[in-house]
Amino acid sequence: MLVRLGGKATHVDIEAWHRADFGGITDDAVIQALERRADLKAGKKFARLPADENGVIAEICVVKEQDVHRCLALPQERHLDGRPDNLFWMACRLVGVTIEGRLAFTVLPL
Numbered sequence: 001m002l003v004r005l006g007g008k009a010t011h012v013d014i015e016a017w018h019r020a021d022f023g024g025i026t027d028d029a030v031i032q033a034l035e036r037r038a039d040l041k042a043g044k045k046f047a048r049l050p051a052d053e054n055g056v057i058a059e060i061c062v063v064k065e066q067d068v069h070r071c072l073a074l075p076q077e078r079h080l081d082g083r084p085d086n087l088f089w090m091a092c093r094l095v096g097v098t099i100e101g102r103l104a105f106t107v108l109p110l
Contacts, residue, residue, distance in 0.1 A: 010054040013045045020061040027072050034059055034110075038089030039080055046087055057089040061110060072110050 001012045015037060022030045038057040046055035056077060077090040091110040096103055 005054070008052070008054060010056060011046065011049065012056045012058055013041060015041045015057055015059045017059055017061045020063045022063065030072060034061075034091045035078070035080070035089060039083070042080055042083060042087050042089070049084070049086060051084065051086060054086045054088065056087075059089065059091040060107065061091060061093045063093055063095075076109075 001014075003010050003012060017034075017037065025033075038059055041057045042055060045057070049055045057080075072091075077088045079085065080087045080089055092107045093110050094105055094107055096105055098104070
């Protein structure tokens with residue numbers, strides 16, 4: 001998906017992590033796993049990204065039961081270490097909520 005942010009073209013690619021299981025590992029290990037997945041995706045999707053455009057890998061995690069309430073102190077977006085300055089990643093969680101008795105889905109920070 002292509003959006004303009006502050007007049008700059010920004011390419012957003014969504015990486016879904018189905019049934020993400022973070023049980024038994026530290027927050028730092030979760031962040032490293034997320035960044036590793038984002039880095040692999042960036043290498044495939046943004047290898048030829050022009051320097052005057054941004055690329056963002058948005059990881060949407062569908063977490064398992066025990067991880068639904070776990071929160072990480074992640075900023076909204078982070079630079080991908082070892083990649084050009086115009087490549088970033090972010091992580092969110094997809095959760096089901098009940099609104100007026102109906103099931104709906106929303107994306108929340110991880």
